[in-house]
Structures are given as C-alpha cells and as structure tokens.
Amino acid sequence: MDFRSIIEAIGGLMDFAGVAVMVVGALVSLPMALRGVQPRGLPADSEPLSKYRSYRQLLGRSILLGLELLVAADIIRTVAITPTFESVAVLAVIVLIRTFLSFSLELEITGRWPWQKQPAGAPAASTAS
Numbered sequence: 001m002d003f004r005s006i007i008e009a010i011g012g013l014m015d016f017a018g019v020a021v022m023v024v025g026a027l028v029s030l031p032m033a034l035r036g037v038q039p040r041g042l043p044a045d046s047e048p049l050s051k052y053r054s055y056r057q058l059l060g061r062s063i064l065l066g067l068e069l070l071v072a073a074d075i076i077r078t079v080a081i082t083p084t085f086e087s088v089a090v091l092a093v094i095v096l097i098r099t100f101l102s103f104s105l106e107l108e109i110t111g112r113w114p115w116q117k118q119p120a121g122a123p124a125a126s127t128a129s
Contacts, residue, residue: 007080014073018066025062029055039109060109067098067105 033055038048049057071094078091107113 004081007076011073011077011081014069014076018069018073020066021069022063022066025066026059029058029062032058057109060105064102064105064109067102071095071098 033051036048036051036054037058038054039057039061074091074094078087103113
C-alpha cells in the first residue's frame, strides 16, 4: 500500500466519520429532546427550552462536529494527495462555505458568535460528561 492510497483511505474514513456523527446525532437528539434533556451551557436561571428548540440545539451540535470532521478530511486529501493550485482553490471555497455554516450553527446554538465572550454569570459549556 503506497502513501497516496493510505491518505485516500484516511480521508474516506474521516468523511464517513463526519457523516456518521451527523446521522447518529440526528437519531439520538430526537429522543433526548422528547425526554426533555436540555443542552449543556445554558444559564442556570434560564427557562427550559421547548422540545423543538432543544432538538435544534442538540442536532446543531452534532452537525457542527460532523462539519469539522468533513473539513479535516478535505484538508488531508487536498494537501497530502493533490496540492495543485486548482485543488487548493476548491478546498478554500469548501472551507469557507463550511466555516460560514459552522458560525451560523454556533450562533443558533449559543446565541452568540464564536469570538464573543461568554456572558458574565453564565456557566461555561462543559465538554466532560
């Protein structure tokens, strides 16, 4: 197995992982929202979210993670396999579109842009379970 085929396989696995995260996230988010699970990082004194809003936030988080994996796969394949000007330009457009989507989802989930600070008194979003 040569270097190119290894990188292509890794890129394919990353693509699969990105899509799988989004699909599993969509499937898992629905029953969680129906049970009334609230997303992490909400201020303690805030009202509970509706089931619809909770589902959207839980789903948005899985889509964000999936997009990150898809961008990583594109970068791996483009930089390691075919680093031509044309392929890098296509990668730049893909990354710009996915970055815009990520920023939009982040705004939808948290109510603030990624570069804005957490409001004073709001608990930090925890990544630990």
